[in-house]
Amino acid sequence: xxxGAPGWAAYLESLAAFGMRPGLERVSALLExxxxxxxxxxxxxxxxxxxxxxTTRYCEALLRAHGSRxxxxxxxxxxxxxxRVVVDGRPVDETVFxxxxxxxxxxxxxxxxxxxxxxQFEVLTVAALLAMAESGVQAVALEAxxxxxxxxxxxxxxxxxVLTNISLEHTEVLGGTRELxxxxxxxxxxxGEVVFGDLKGLEGEARRICSAAGARPHFLRAATAAVGGMTxxxxxxxxxxxxxxxxxxxxxxxxxxxWTGLSVPTPALYQVVNAGLAVAAVRLLLGxxxxxAAREALAAxxxxxxxxxxxxxxxxxxxxxxNPDGVRALVRSLAAVDVPRPTVGVLAIMRDKxxxxxxxxxxxxxxxAVCTQASQPRGLTAEELAAALRAAAARLGQAFTAVRAxxxxxxAVALARDFAGPGGSVLIGGSLYLLEDxxxxxxxxx
Numbered sequence: 145x146x147x148g149a150p151g152w153a154a155y156l157e158s159l160a161a162f163g164m165r166p167g168l169e170r171v172s173a174l175l176e177x178x179x180x181x182x183x184x185x186x187x188x189x190x191x192x193x194x195x196x197x198x199t200t201r202y203c204e205a206l207l208r209a210h211g212s213r214x215x216x217x218x219x220x221x222x223x224x225x226x227x228r229v230v231v232d233g234r235p236v237d238e239t240v241f242x243x244x245x246x247x248x249x250x251x252x253x254x255x256x257x258x259x260x261x262x263x264q265f266e267v268l269t270v271a272a273l274l275a276m277a278e279s280g281v282q283a284v285a286l287e288a289x290x291x292x293x294x295x296x297x298x299x300x301x302x303x304x305x306v307l308t309n310i311s312l313e314h315t316e317v318l319g320g321t322r323e324l325x326x327x328x329x330x331x332x333x334x335x336g337e338v339v340f341g342d343l344k345g346l347e348g349e350a351r352r353i354c355s356a357a358g359a360r361p362h363f364l365r366a367a368t369a370a371v372g373g374m375t376x377x378x379x380x381x382x383x384x385x386x387x388x389x390x391x392x393x394x395x396x397x398x399x400x401x402x403w404t405g406l407s408v409p410t411p412a413l414y415q416v417v418n419a420g421l422a423v424a425a426v427r428l429l430l431g432x433x434x435x436x437a438a439r440e441a442l443a444a445x446x447x448x449x450x451x452x453x454x455x456x457x458x459x460x461x462x463x464x465x466x467n468p469d470g471v472r473a474l475v476r477s478l479a480a481v482d483v484p485r486p487t488v489g490v491l492a493i494m495r496d497k498x499x500x501x502x503x504x505x506x507x508x509x510x511x512x513a514v515c516t517q518a519s520q521p522r523g524l525t526a527e528e529l530a531a532a533l534r535a536a537a538a539r540l541g542q543a544f545t546a547v548r549a550x551x552x553x554x555x556a557v558a559l560a561r562d563f564a565g566p567g568g569s570v571l572i573g574g575s576l577y578l579l580e581d582x583x584x585x586x587x588x589x590x
Contacts, residue, residue: 181277192308383420
């Protein structure tokens with residue numbers, strides 16, 4: 145528990161991240177006791193493996209740009225608990241959120257003991273849903289936490305669902321195949337409209353699930369022609385172009401709508417897809433999308449920790465890619481960016497995230513590395529990560545100028561900056577928990 149933390153924050157920090165009895169029973173009971181605040185606004189529910197937070201943020205910005213008092217629920221946070229709940233583009237008022245956490249705490253104390261212990265994420269979710277209702281939001285975007293079927297956010301009846309992509313993660317909880325993980329995440333579909341990102345062969349299962357739920361699917365398809373000359377089939381979603389100038393086209397029956405000249409303030413190529421999915425989702429929720437408003441909203445939406453420039457001399461970039469697919473997307477984006485050498489990594493990785501594969505993608509980007517560890521018990525120790533990095537480099541035949549283990553993330557950043565020198569670059573990544581631990585440094589460097 146953080147010394148000096150206010151009562152509501154200390155309470156959150158005291159709760160277990162995971163409970164012994166997964167399920168929606170506790171969350172449903174709490175929301176009933178609090179008057180079902182989730183029924184006071186429309187929702188877009190965002191699930192998937194990668195890109196959930198970014199897609200959620202873009203949805204919120206687009207909803208706000210169209211005149212709705214907007215909200216978003218995100219996880220994890222980087223700078224503080226209130227960052228997880230966005231109201232009209234800003235973190236929720238701390239007084240409002242503190243009152244909601246306290247209200248949930250009181251409601252939790254009244255639950256029957258046989259329901260089991262309420263988890264931190266359950267309390268956060270209920271408090272967020274209540275805080276957005278008390279803030280008068282009209283439309284929200286909700287990011288799922290772990291999975292979907294038993295995720296606390298699945299108590300919401302969302303008329304639009306976005307499923308960003310599927311890869312292996314949390315296999316001990318969600319299942320050991322992409323098919324099993326997809327089934328867990330797609331269980332949030334209860335009808336309405338569903339926007340799918342790249343499913344890599346799971347389209348048939350997606351159609352089956354949508355048919356059973358009475359939902360209409362919209363699939364992301366690879367472009368077959370240049371922007372402006374795309375072919376489209378019913379339900380097709382096309383996203384084309386670089387971050388500085390991309391287009392989104394959505395086919396609805398015999399009609400097709402297209403929005404061009406869109407941009408996001410980042411060189412990260414993967415953010416084009418996340419923003420495009422958000423464009424489609426907001427259009428489906430609102431029934432319309434104003435091109436000028438969408439352009440302005442996306443161009444002004446910077447997502448923390450997604451190829452974020454946080455310092456110069458040396459150039460310091462921070463990215464939250466934390467699994468193999470995320471790292472592959474990061475590598476593609478860095479190939480399009482002028483990153484000065486030497487490039488020094490500051491890395492911390494969770495031991496359940498396929499770290500050997502992650503490192504094999506990261507090794508060619510780096511000239512040196514400082515391995516550290518985030519304040520999360522699932523993480524590799526600095527020494528374990530350094531050993532794994534040296535092994536990956538040996539497999540690839542790459543020689544590093546230095547690989548160091550430094551348990552303190554702040555000291556690791558300072559050491560990496562020294563290695564890089566004013567003309568080089570530092571890449572901080574491997575875990576969003578690392579970025580959270582370094583939030584003061586990242587703001588200070590910027």
